[in-house]
Amino acid sequence: xxSDMNDLTIGLGAxxxxxxxxxxRLKIAEAFSLRDLPLFANIDDExxxxxxxxxxxxxxxxxxxxxxxxxxIVSIVVVLSGFVKLMRIAPGGDETLIAxxxxxxxxxxxxxxxxxxxxVSAETVxxxxxxxxxxxxxxxxxxxxxxxxxxxxxxxxxxxxxLVAEIESLKSQNADxxxxxxxxxxxxxxxxxxxxxxxxxxxxxAALLGVKQETLSRxxxxxxxxxxxxxxxxxxxxxVSRLVAQCEHLGRAMRPPERTGRLTRDNAA
Amino acid sequence: xxSDMNDLTIGLGAxxxxxxxxxxRLKIAEAFSLRDLPLFANIDDExxxxxxxxxxxxxxxxxxxxxxxxxxIVSIVVVLSGFVKLMRIAPGGDETLIAxxxxxxxxxxxxxxxxxxxxVSAETVxxxxxxxxxxxxxxxxxxxxxxxxxxxxxxxxxxxxxLVAEIESLKSQNADxxxxxxxxxxxxxxxxxxxxxxxxxxxxxAALLGVKQETLSRxxxxxxxxxxxxxxxxxxxxxVSRLVAQCEHLGRAMRPPERTGRLTRDNAA
DNA sequence: CGCCGGGTTGATTTCAGTCAAGCAACGTGG
DNA sequence: CCACGTTGCTTGACTGAAATCAACCCGGCG
Numbered sequence: 001x002x003s004d005m006n007d008l009t010i011g012l013g014a015x016x017x018x019x020x021x022x023x024x025r026l027k028i029a030e031a032f033s034l035r036d037l038p039l040f041a042n043i044d045d046e047x048x049x050x051x052x053x054x055x056x057x058x059x060x061x062x063x064x065x066x067x068x069x070x071x072x073i074v075s076i077v078v079v080l081s082g083f084v085k086l087m088r089i090a091p092g093g094d095e096t097l098i099a100x101x102x103x104x105x106x107x108x109x110x111x112x113x114x115x116x117x118x119x120v121s122a123e124t125v126x127x128x129x130x131x132x133x134x135x136x137x138x139x140x141x142x143x144x145x146x147x148x149x150x151x152x153x154x155x156x157x158x159x160x161x162x163l164v165a166e167i168e169s170l171k172s173q174n175a176d177x178x179x180x181x182x183x184x185x186x187x188x189x190x191x192x193x194x195x196x197x198x199x200x201x202x203x204x205x206a207a208l209l210g211v212k213q214e215t216l217s218r219x220x221x222x223x224x225x226x227x228x229x230x231x232x233x234x235x236x237x238x239x240v241s242r243l244v245a246q247c248e249h250l251g252r253a254m255r256p257p258e259r260t261g262r263l264t265r266d267n268a269a
Numbered sequence: 270x271x272s273d274m275n276d277l278t279i280g281l282g283a284x285x286x287x288x289x290x291x292x293x294r295l296k297i298a299e300a301f302s303l304r305d306l307p308l309f310a311n312i313d314d315e316x317x318x319x320x321x322x323x324x325x326x327x328x329x330x331x332x333x334x335x336x337x338x339x340x341x342i343v344s345i346v347v348v349l350s351g352f353v354k355l356m357r358i359a360p361g362g363d364e365t366l367i368a369x370x371x372x373x374x375x376x377x378x379x380x381x382x383x384x385x386x387x388x389v390s391a392e393t394v395x396x397x398x399x400x401x402x403x404x405x406x407x408x409x410x411x412x413x414x415x416x417x418x419x420x421x422x423x424x425x426x427x428x429x430x431x432l433v434a435e436i437e438s439l440k441s442q443n444a445d446x447x448x449x450x451x452x453x454x455x456x457x458x459x460x461x462x463x464x465x466x467x468x469x470x471x472x473x474x475a476a477l478l479g480v481k482q483e484t485l486s487r488x489x490x491x492x493x494x495x496x497x498x499x500x501x502x503x504x505x506x507x508x509v510s511r512l513v514a515q516c517e518h519l520g521r522a523m524r525p526p527e528r529t530g531r532l533t534r535d536n537a538a
Numbered sequence: 539c540g541c542c543g544g545g546t547t548g549a550t551t552t553c554a555g556t557c558a559a560g561c562a563a564c565g566t567g568g
Numbered sequence: 569c570c571a572c573g574t575t576g577c578t579t580g581a582c583t584g585a586a587a588t589c590a591a592c593c594c595g596g597c598g
Contacts, residue, residue: 088437092520096441098433119430143419146412156425161388163432164367168357170439171479172365175554202577210440215554217578232562232577251361443585471545484586486546501545501595 034131037078037104039151047145054137059129066107066122066130073116075132077107082128083200086120097207099162100125100200106155125200170210177250178209179219180243183228187240195236202233303400306347306373308420316414323406328398335376335391335399342385344401346376351397352469355389366476368431369394371468375424394469439479446519447478448488449512452497456509464505471502 034040034052043051057080060066066077069089077084083102087095098120101107107122107130116135142148169178182205187194198205206216220230226246227238237243303309303321312320326349329335335346338358346353352371356364367389370376376391376399385404411417438447451474456463467474475485489499495515496507506512 088433090437090441090520092517094441096437098436119433143415149412149418152422153425156422156429159429160425160432163429163436164357164388167367167432167435167439168359168365170436172359172363212555213577214556214579218554221578248361251359481587482545483547483588487586490546 037131039078039104039106039155040148042151043147044145047141047148051133051138051141054133056132057129058132060124060127062124062126062128064124064128066124067118069119069121070117073108073118073135076135076138077122078131078133079103079105079107080129080131083125084122084128084130085125085204086122088120095121097204099166100204100208102199125204173251175209175211175215176219176222177247178211179205179216180223180226180228180247180250182209183223183235183237184240184243184247186235187237192240193236193238194240195234198233198235306400308347308373308375308424309417311420312416313414316410316417320402320407320410323402325401326398327401329393329396331393331395331397333393333397335393336387338388338390339386342377342387342404345404345407346391347400347402348372348374348376349398349400352394353391353397353399354394354473355391357389364390366473368435369469369473369477394473442520444478444480444484445488445491446516447480448474448485449492449495449497449516449519451478452492452504452506453509453512453516455504456506461509462505462507463509464503467502467504 034043034048034055040048040051060082066084067073067075069087079101081103083100084107085100086098086107088098089095108118142152169181173181186196186199188196202216203213206213209216211219220228223243224230227242229236229238303312303317303324309317309320329351335353336342336344338356348370350372352369353376354369355367355376357367358364377387411421438450442450455465455468457465471485472482475482478485480488489497492512493499496511498505498507
């Protein structure tokens with residue numbers, strides 16, 4: 001994990017655009033403006049420039065541990081490019097994937113109190129660039145700037161919504177259905193037919209969906225009969241709407257015709 | 270759902286204590302101070318009394334819907350006594366339980382922006398009393414009072430930690446193990462042998478653990494052989510430490526002797 | 539009484555995990 | 569350049585866990 005310069009200028013659109021066009025990862029990081037990150041999109045200039053002074057951009061190769069579950073929180077981390085996987089480590093040592101963060105997503109919920117520790121471990125998946133802001137500075141700024149505070153709150157809300165959705169799918173859908181929904185989430189909106197490349201390897205996808213890779217492979221095989229062509233890592237969805245329809249069928253197939261009773265109307269102690 | 274008076278005095282320890290001793294639910298609600306709720310424990314008096322003016326206490330019987338997924342957020346809700354179940358409703362109509370809130374827990378993440386909607390449905394489980402604060406007022410106060418803002422943030426953090434733990438257990442533990450951990454979470458800390466009553470019926474517990482009630486029943490049967498006596502709704506844990514040990518064994522039994530490779534060190538697109 | 543609703547139990551099926559083999563793509567070193 | 573090991577992915581045969589279907593028990597309660 002080597003640290004790069006921290007030229008976090010807050011408004012160099014042209015320079016950034018040039019870098020983006022070139023597609024050079026390092027250059028992108030260099031020219032990236034905090035303003036482009038959802039978390040900082042609506043922050044006042046003053047707060048943002050203070051933040052920029054404190055922020056450090058880092059480029060990591062694959063498999064680098066950014067922080068470990070239980071470590072004291074020293075930095076707020078945002079992903080600029082690449083992917084970071086978050087996982088829980090059980091006392092026994094086995095890891096369960098919780099989520100994968102990409103693009104402009106924040107990794108840890110910015111926390112206030114001191115003596116706080118990370119609730120998960122974070123590790124890069126493929127080459128990745130991130131921004132780190134010292135947690136203490138960040139907390140102080142979040143207190144002072146209403147806009148930043150609101151952004152943090154919104155971020156937490158998004159994260160909660162994501163986790164709730166994950167719990168829902170784990171509890172109520174089988175492997176095939178979860179995969180189908182995952183594929184759909186990758187399809188660019190509005191296109192009936194689409195072709196794209198899986199963002200990360202199938203082991204990771206399996207872990208994300210909560211199944212073994214063999215099971216995932218078989219799930220892909222089933223989807224093949226519903227218009228989803230796969231070639232190792234390239235996906236072709238022949239008809240998005242058809243796949244959506246299939247999802248509903250799969251869902252219906254799982255639960256018997258029509259349920260009469262809801263989830264109980266039981267009484268507590 | 271009938272609304273009671275909103276006598277939210279902020280410091281009547283003696284009166285509250287008396288009501289508590291009597292154990293009368295209505296009286297408790299009446300005498301309850303916002304100060305007793307974790308969310309408001311450290312708030313400045315001024316903010317708290319403003320809040321108290323806006324807050325309404327309500328007593329509900331079992332099976333009452335507090336709000337529905339997709340409804341615009343009008344109130345921040347905190348549980349005073351009883352239980353509230355939160356669930357997601359799929360388009361097809363089937364419900365999946367996400368969490369159960371009790372004691373002094375908040376139900377929804379307090380949100381700022383207008384036009385926000387509830388991400389889950391909330392319904393009482395057994396007779397329950399709750400406090401409602403209009404969302405708009407609450408948001409304004411949270412902006413103005415740093416202490417309240419911090420409390421909200423802490424609350425969100427707790428909620429995230431809980432959801433992450435639930436995902437972890439769903440992905441990495443079988444039904445027996447999840448039940449064992451659930452039982453352990455109900456045991457009062459520090460006691461080697463304990464006896465208590467399940468907080469809600471077994472259908473709900475099954476939904477919480479993400480299994481069918483039949484499976485839960487069998488899981489209880491297995492635990493019976495490990496020192497957990499059950500009599501419909503009453504539980505006797507003969508030895509907490511023994512149960513903890515069993516959990517580790519169950520965990521070890523699931524995953525083969527010793528894993529060499531970690532979760533992959535794969536590369537992204 | 540008889541009729542629930544909640545809980546248990548048993549028989550069977552379905553889904554996903556395990557074990558094991560095999561294949562294609564890739565990089566490395568001879 | 570090819571032999572080779574590695575890594576990611578797929579497939580098949582089998583096992584095991586949990587869902588399903590169904591019967592039954594038992595403690596209220598009209």
